[in-house]
Amino acid sequence: MAGFDKVVHSYDEALAGFKDGMTVMVGGFGLCGIPEGLIKKVYELGNKGLTVISNNAGVDGFGLGLWLEKRQIKTMIASYVGENALFEQLLLSGEMEVILTPQGTLAEKCRAGGAGIPAFYTATGYGTKVAEGKPTANFDGRDYVLERSLTSDFSLVKAWKADRFGNLVFRKTAMNFNPMMATAGRITVAEVEEIVEPGELDPQYIHTPGIYVHRVIKGTHFEKRIEQRTVRKA
Amino acid sequence: MALNRDQIAMRVAKELRDGYYVNLGIGIPTLVANYVPKGMQVMLQSENGLLGMGPFPTDEEVDADLINAGKQTVTTATGAAFFSSAESFAMIRGGHVDLTVLGAFEVDVSGNIASWMVPGKLVKGMGGAMDLVAGAQNIVVTMTHADKSGASKLLKQCSLPLTGVKCIKKVVTDLAVIEIRDGKFHLIERAPGVSVEEIQSKTEGELVIPDHVPEMTFD
Numbered sequence: 001m002a003g004f005d006k007v008v009h010s011y012d013e014a015l016a017g018f019k020d021g022m023t024v025m026v027g028g029f030g031l032c033g034i035p036e037g038l039i040k041k042v043y044e045l046g047n048k049g050l051t052v053i054s055n056n057a058g059v060d061g062f063g064l065g066l067w068l069e070k071r072q073i074k075t076m077i078a079s080y081v082g083e084n085a086l087f088e089q090l091l092l093s094g095e096m097e098v099i100l101t102p103q104g105t106l107a108e109k110c111r112a113g114g115a116g117i118p119a120f121y122t123a124t125g126y127g128t129k130v131a132e133g134k135p136t137a138n139f140d141g142r143d144y145v146l147e148r149s150l151t152s153d154f155s156l157v158k159a160w161k162a163d164r165f166g167n168l169v170f171r172k173t174a175m176n177f178n179p180m181m182a183t184a185g186r187i188t189v190a191e192v193e194e195i196v197e198p199g200e201l202d203p204q205y206i207h208t209p210g211i212y213v214h215r216v217i218k219g220t221h222f223e224k225r226i227e228q229r230t231v232r233k234a
Numbered sequence: 235m236a237l238n239r240d241q242i243a244m245r246v247a248k249e250l251r252d253g254y255y256v257n258l259g260i261g262i263p264t265l266v267a268n269y270v271p272k273g274m275q276v277m278l279q280s281e282n283g284l285l286g287m288g289p290f291p292t293d294e295e296v297d298a299d300l301i302n303a304g305k306q307t308v309t310t311a312t313g314a315a316f317f318s319s320a321e322s323f324a325m326i327r328g329g330h331v332d333l334t335v336l337g338a339f340e341v342d343v344s345g346n347i348a349s350w351m352v353p354g355k356l357v358k359g360m361g362g363a364m365d366l367v368a369g370a371q372n373i374v375v376t377m378t379h380a381d382k383s384g385a386s387k388l389l390k391q392c393s394l395p396l397t398g399v400k401c402i403k404k405v406v407t408d409l410a411v412i413e414i415r416d417g418k419f420h421l422i423e424r425a426p427g428v429s430v431e432e433i434q435s436k437t438e439g440e441l442v443i444p445d446h447v448p449e450m451t452f453d
Contacts, residue, residue, distance in 0.1 A: 104323030
């Protein structure tokens with residue numbers, strides 16, 4: 001089947017054209033909803049000099065922590081990077097640059113980038129370090145900062161289900177940054193738990209329409225590691 | 235006596251109203267969920283993409299795809315909804331959340347807040363805090379009134395890098411409830427058994443003290 005069939009059958013195929021120095025968006029919040037297999041494949045490929053846009057930077061030895069291990073990241077754009085000892089070391093030694101970005105601004109940068117909007121005004125960060133060097137404006141008596149949008153060479157996202165046409169459905173809070181990042185990639189690759197035939201997903205409940213998705217791969221293994229397992233007594 | 239963490243949360247819970255959508259930050263603010271007054275419905279928003287957060291799961295209920303903004307496993311409340319991070323911050327930045335409760339290192343008389351960065355220490359990032367303080371109409375800050383060395387955290391001017399400017403109107407500390415308006419702190423309530431003099435001595439910014447300062451009450 002050709003036409004709109006986006007399904008690829010190997011991680012090599014999923015990442016064909018991935019090069020050193022590229023800008024890469026990676027979905028997920030902490031370790032929830034990350035494209036585990038694609039992250040591992042980029043680690044194996046060993047590409048360097050990457051600009052990585054992701055809310056967090058993984059943990060030591062898992063998720064984006066793997067890319068840190070091989071010094072693959074030149075610039076990291078994230079909102080919170082607290083869970084990673086290696087990250088601290090790379091930052092202090094100057095081997096990696098980090099651009100801390102408020103979480104909502106980061107989400108909106110990806111959303112706007114995918115929607116063809118090059119910049120937007122937000123009140124978030126006005127009067128703080130985040131606004132240093134950026135244009136500001138006052139609308140209706142309130143001050144705003146002009147923020148540039150983001151796009152990527154590759155967006156690597158994780159979804160629950162896809163059909164062959166690349167329509168995506170996410171599961172619970174594993175959705176997070178994945179839908180916006182899917183829209184902002186020159187090439188968007190979705191790693192999913194299940195692939196179904198077109199027509200099997202109810203069109204009323206598609207989260208990300210297939211137009212944004214270029215390649216779909218069924219993940220071979222999802223560890224779904226939990227960072228803070230917190231339970232109550234039954 | 236200064237309030238403990240749970241008592242601060244109990245006092246903050248009195249700011250809740252029936253039908254409120256509420257975002258609770260990490261630490262003491264999270265505890266507020268344990269003290270929602272009986273018969274009142276509130277919906278908890280978690281900025282990673284959940285409106286209607288329920289209690290922690292039992293062992294059997296644990297789901298790696300269902301966490302809160304502190305990355306803890308949680309459950310959903312009846313009537314919950316999931317959505318993307320962009321949608322989540324549209325709620326926050328669009329002013330749709332009725333009450334935000336978050337911690338801070340410092341607050342000043344202008345309503346500025348510093349909560350994310352201590353120079354010289356590793357900077358982990360602001361997460362969603364800058365969006366929350368810029369977006370919410372109604373913010374309650376929880377913190378201790380003074381640091382461990384006794385230095386005030388309620389200042390003339392914040393000394394640490396800011397999270398937001400002119401956005402804080404209410405602070406609940408272990409000693410007092412303070413409102414911020416007209417460039418001054420206003421003492422509203424004091425913790426049971428805590429003197430006005432003690433609060434004054436631990437408040438660096440200008441503090442307006444009314445003739446009568448009631449003690450906090452807990453239901």
